[in-house]
Amino acid sequence: MLYENAYVWLIFVSCMDIMMTWVVLWHGGREVNALAASIIRHFGLPGMVIYKLLLVVGVIGICEGIGRRNVQLGRRFAKGAVVLSTVPVVVAFVLLGAKRVGL
Numbered sequence: 001m002l003y004e005n006a007y008v009w010l011i012f013v014s015c016m017d018i019m020m021t022w023v024v025l026w027h028g029g030r031e032v033n034a035l036a037a038s039i040i041r042h043f044g045l046p047g048m049v050i051y052k053l054l055l056v057v058g059v060i061g062i063c064e065g066i067g068r069r070n071v072q073l074g075r076r077f078a079k080g081a082v083v084l085s086t087v088p089v090v091v092a093f094v095l096l097g098a099k100r101v102g103l
Helices: 004-026 034-069 071-100
Strands: none
Touching: 004 034, 004 071, 034 071
């Protein structure tokens, strides 16, 4: 594997995304990703976990494919995937914080 550290962070942030999504849903929020919302509606939490982890495996495969041709580009792609995966986690924390203070 070319970018183990980035993959560990990707898996961590993706797991945080799963947990935070479930907490937001439990507090009455909704999933804004139409595909993810459909999966949750039909398969619940287990379906959401499988969906998210399949996405992670796919991203890792893409990183490895890119990295075999261009190491720097693959590294940038892996880091970008981590940053992008962090966005829904941060948004969930903000939403839950706003709910807690009554905004």
